[in-house]
Amino acid sequence: MKVHKHDAIIVGAGGAGLMAALYASKGGADVAVVSKLYPTRSHTGTAQGGIGAALGNLDEDKPIYHTYDTVKGGDYLTDQAAARILAENAVDAVIELEHMGLPFDRTSERRISQRRFGGHTRNFGQELVRRACHAADRTGHMILQTLYQQCIKNEVHFFDEFQVVDMIVVDGVCAGVIAIELGTGEFHIFHGKASFFATGGWGRCGAVTSNAHSLTGDGAAIALRRGVPLQDMEFFQFHPTGIYKMGILITEGVRGEGGVLINSAGERFMERYAPSAKDLASRDVVSRAIYLETREGRSIKNRGYMHLDVRPQTVNRYFAEEGRDRSDFIDEATVERKLPDILDFCRTYLGVDPVKEPMPVQPTAHYAMGGIPTNIEAQVITDAGGAVMPGLYAAGETACVSVHGANRLGTNSLVDLIVFGRRGGMHMAEFVKAADWAQLPANPEAEIRAEFERLRRSSGKSRPGELRAKMQATMMDNVGVFRTQETVQRGIDELAELRERFYQDIHIDDKAHVFNTDLMEAWELGALIDLADVTAQTAIERKESRGAHSREDFKARDDENWLVHSLIHHDGELANPAYRVSFDKAVDLSLWEAEKEQGLPEGEQKFRPVERVY
Amino acid sequence: MDVTFKIRRQNPEVPGKEKPYWQEFVLADVDPTDRILEMLHRIKWEQDGTLSLRRSCAHGVCGSDAMRINGVNRLACKMLVKDVGERVQVEPILGLPVIKDLIVDMEPFFDHYKQVMPFFVNDDPAPADGRERLQTQADRELFDDSTKCILCACCTTSCPSFWANGHYVGPAAIVGAHRFIFDTRDQAGNERLDILSEPNGVWRCRTIFNCTPACPRDIEVTKAIGEVKLAIRKGSTDGVIQPHQVG
Numbered sequence: 001m002k003v004h005k006h007d008a009i010i011v012g013a014g015g016a017g018l019m020a021a022l023y024a025s026k027g028g029a030d031v032a033v034v035s036k037l038y039p040t041r042s043h044t045g046t047a048q049g050g051i052g053a054a055l056g057n058l059d060e061d062k063p064i065y066h067t068y069d070t071v072k073g074g075d076y077l078t079d080q081a082a083a084r085i086l087a088e089n090a091v092d093a094v095i096e097l098e099h100m101g102l103p104f105d106r107t108s109e110r111r112i113s114q115r116r117f118g119g120h121t122r123n124f125g126q127e128l129v130r131r132a133c134h135a136a137d138r139t140g141h142m143i144l145q146t147l148y149q150q151c152i153k154n155e156v157h158f159f160d161e162f163q164v165v166d167m168i169v170v171d172g173v174c175a176g177v178i179a180i181e182l183g184t185g186e187f188h189i190f191h192g193k194a195s196f197f198a199t200g201g202w203g204r205c206g207a208v209t210s211n212a213h214s215l216t217g218d219g220a221a222i223a224l225r226r227g228v229p230l231q232d233m234e235f236f237q238f239h240p241t242g243i244y245k246m247g248i249l250i251t252e253g254v255r256g257e258g259g260v261l262i263n264s265a266g267e268r269f270m271e272r273y274a275p276s277a278k279d280l281a282s283r284d285v286v287s288r289a290i291y292l293e294t295r296e297g298r299s300i301k302n303r304g305y306m307h308l309d310v311r312p313q314t315v316n317r318y319f320a321e322e323g324r325d326r327s328d329f330i331d332e333a334t335v336e337r338k339l340p341d342i343l344d345f346c347r348t349y350l351g352v353d354p355v356k357e358p359m360p361v362q363p364t365a366h367y368a369m370g371g372i373p374t375n376i377e378a379q380v381i382t383d384a385g386g387a388v389m390p391g392l393y394a395a396g397e398t399a400c401v402s403v404h405g406a407n408r409l410g411t412n413s414l415v416d417l418i419v420f421g422r423r424g425g426m427h428m429a430e431f432v433k434a435a436d437w438a439q440l441p442a443n444p445e446a447e448i449r450a451e452f453e454r455l456r457r458s459s460g461k462s463r464p465g466e467l468r469a470k471m472q473a474t475m476m477d478n479v480g481v482f483r484t485q486e487t488v489q490r491g492i493d494e495l496a497e498l499r500e501r502f503y504q505d506i507h508i509d510d511k512a513h514v515f516n517t518d519l520m521e522a523w524e525l526g527a528l529i530d531l532a533d534v535t536a537q538t539a540i541e542r543k544e545s546r547g548a549h550s551r552e553d554f555k556a557r558d559d560e561n562w563l564v565h566s567l568i569h570h571d572g573e574l575a576n577p578a579y580r581v582s583f584d585k586a587v588d589l590s591l592w593e594a595e596k597e598q599g600l601p602e603g604e605q606k607f608r609p610v611e612r613v614y
Numbered sequence: 615m616d617v618t619f620k621i622r623r624q625n626p627e628v629p630g631k632e633k634p635y636w637q638e639f640v641l642a643d644v645d646p647t648d649r650i651l652e653m654l655h656r657i658k659w660e661q662d663g664t665l666s667l668r669r670s671c672a673h674g675v676c677g678s679d680a681m682r683i684n685g686v687n688r689l690a691c692k693m694l695v696k697d698v699g700e701r702v703q704v705e706p707i708l709g710l711p712v713i714k715d716l717i718v719d720m721e722p723f724f725d726h727y728k729q730v731m732p733f734f735v736n737d738d739p740a741p742a743d744g745r746e747r748l749q750t751q752a753d754r755e756l757f758d759d760s761t762k763c764i765l766c767a768c769c770t771t772s773c774p775s776f777w778a779n780g781h782y783v784g785p786a787a788i789v790g791a792h793r794f795i796f797d798t799r800d801q802a803g804n805e806r807l808d809i810l811s812e813p814n815g816v817w818r819c820r821t822i823f824n825c826t827p828a829c830p831r832d833i834e835v836t837k838a839i840g841e842v843k844l845a846i847r848k849g850s851t852d853g854v855i856q857p858h859q860v861g
Contacts, residue, residue: 038720040765041676098746101734101799103754103761110748135761141675142761149733183713212670248673344832345673348692349647465659509663512627515714518663 001445002188006032006157007432009177009192011164011219014042015140015414016396017198018147019421020378020428021156024196027429031156034179034190036163036214036520039148043200043212044417047140048341049253050115050132051097051418052411053090057111058130063087065122066131067591068606070412073119073282074369074405075547076563076609077232079588082376086403086412089419094133097418102146104135115338116256117410119282119614124606128280132411137251137341143414162188163520164218166448167195167392168440169226174380174392175438177222178445180452182520185513187445193432194391196424197223197372197380198417201397202531204524206365206480207472210242210249219398221527223372224534225574228382228389229567231400231585232370233531234538235548237408238481240286242364244305248345250361252410255279257338258330259310260318261286262358263298268318269306274614281614284407284548287363291481300360307358310335314358363481369408369548370538371400373567373585378424384567384585391435393428395420402565405587406547451574455522460505464522467506471498471525471532479536484553488540495533502529503575530570534579538566541581559609563587617644617695619657622705623715625664634712646696651679654690654704654716667716674830677766680707681716687768687828707771709780723767726783730791730809735802753798756855760793760838762831769825769835775818782818783810785825785835792838796851803851811846819843 008024010017013035025031033039054061066087071078098104098112105113114130122129135142151158159179166178168189176191199219203211224230240261241250255261260279263269273289274281281289294304309315316329332355336343339354346352346359372394373381378401380392396417403416478491502525510518544558545551565585572578592607602608619639625631639657651669658665667690669679674692681690682705684698695702710718741747763786770776770784791810795803810816816839825835845851 037670037676037678038724038765041670041678043671043676045764046671046673046675095740095744095746099736099740101736101794101797103757103793103797104746106749106751106754108751110750112746136758138675138762141764145761146734152728153733153735212676213672214670246673341675348674349649349694351647463659463663465655510666512625512664514625514627515666515717517666518658 012198013039015044016417016421020425023425045144048137048251050134051414053094073409078405080591093418193435196393208247209365216524217531231373235369237367238287238363239366241361244360247364258315262307277614305362309358369404377427458506651690677764680766726787732790757796768828772824772828
């Protein structure tokens, strides 16, 4: 058994992991990054449209406006102090990325260029603001590349293609993680004073998703199984514009550049759902509108998709109607320059040229607002009171700070991982200076090794691919954009059957050790089933509609009873879990409370939970 | 439609399969717009779970699934059935050691990348106003193409010069260097030009042009290499690329 000893073990090499690695190593910690993918393969690299920061390079902007948009976008479930840190730190973090060489597009004033994005406004909702700092439509790619390059420069130690499958908890302290070296199949122990989960989301719970095949929620599932509750799991975002059937993301930046959604009647239907922000309302609002239009028989060819139209003649016609300045008008060259990857995706996969034809789009499973609960230093907390598990950190999509509340705003995922990856990295550097090494128990890998041997030797009849497809279908059908008690219960029942088959009747073909992707995919399926299950288990308990959680049997938001975070604990066995769901973790409303203390009349309180109107 | 896949396979752990061999699979109900990656997944998930490959994003951005499809380097997720027809031959990319089936050892490739100082260097203090460094749109445009690289290795493993000499840094590493050499904010351009004028640097390139059509990101790889060569010859990057009008 190989044991590696490093001050800080970072699990995952996307934006949050690399940011944490960089700042922890700059802070003097001996850091190892353990990732199942080569770092540049991480899903941060697929983020397209931009990273929000109130630089004010093109429009007047302030972090407090960004804070407001984030709180409102989250349907007031957002923790307000955390949102404020997000918005304020975003400005410094984006400037630091530029100083690391990130090639942002430029304004004519030579500054970082910014574009409009859904839900981002100036002066507390007054008008849309250009806040998303971008590098064409490959902003995430540039962030990932830049951070990886800086890690090479700073000689950060990487363990590429090592997949973390368990964590070691000793007397309530995280003492490290256990990984499988994919190239050999060997188990390795990573003994650390601090471990940092930055493993991304679990979009592969859904059948139509923008997420990579590798997004199986490993870190969240491991934490859940080792006694850490997960927070706000019922909130999962469907991005309104995925490529029809395939789910590949079409950035909100298309609408930021003037693109519009059109139904089969030729209407720009978002005018009816969001009279002010229209196509740039928050994602939950736009995704629901697409489903409602579809129900009314107004999807294109009645097949459940809409047209996303960014043809210059269409965009300019609506710009003219809105009285926009002619200098805002676009031509084909603008679209080519600002959205090259989007054009490439549509031309490659659909044979559709977006400068000449509209794109067929439908909502696609995109982002988990919930995850491993943390405080604002990215330390993992284990109860409603905020008790920290020493030595464990998390940031990025796998974590829940919570800055996204019930619905994340576009660009804020990148902001989240940069801001909280950085804060966590800095905090960890200080933590490891003072912390002692926890003693490793004997054979900490025994349990997880046994689980892998069970999978390897399995001889049932159910292939992982079949179970995964069924799980994805049941989640889409029953725990999707719209939910009721009945559908979610059906989802829970079907997941229980799939779980039973996973533990009693699985079969894999590959019995080898070198790059046994069959085995790893089977284990990942177990993680996905757990995360799908906790999503459904919390969704059935929250009897209101808020943000991305739309209950057709409880259509209204109910602040009196439900303005509170959920926590779900996993007890019992892997094959037979017992869940505990509690609704006692308070939402931080400190900005609103400060407004009340100042004696502001209700009408002037910006952070008071009110009905969301876009 | 039915599509026949002929796949180059190898498994170091299974007696009789340590050496490369071909295996055929037939898939029914294939749609012309299906991705090759989806078809490989169908083979793996429905017929033979031992089939091994790397993949992640499945839409041409992460760079995991470079392979040789009907004789040319492509990302399996960016190649559609209609692009290749009813008989598809799939092999690992060339020039890197095969580990198992379509999985090759990527370490030599990333080692080459790391040799060219693929990171931003500017030791001047950041602007005193706490803001970004300034750059014109025209200067930003100079290196735009090379920022698109996803390190998939399609270019390097299509290059006969790399096949002949695995110590050659290869097209991808040169593109990685180009991205910084022509960035007006960077200060280590000359050091990179020195590295690339070494025997295993740019002069191993014989302008065979395999790299450019192999690039799934449509980077003009050969042109980028040519610009680096010219900068070495001139001893400077000045004027090597003429900035065109940026709107």
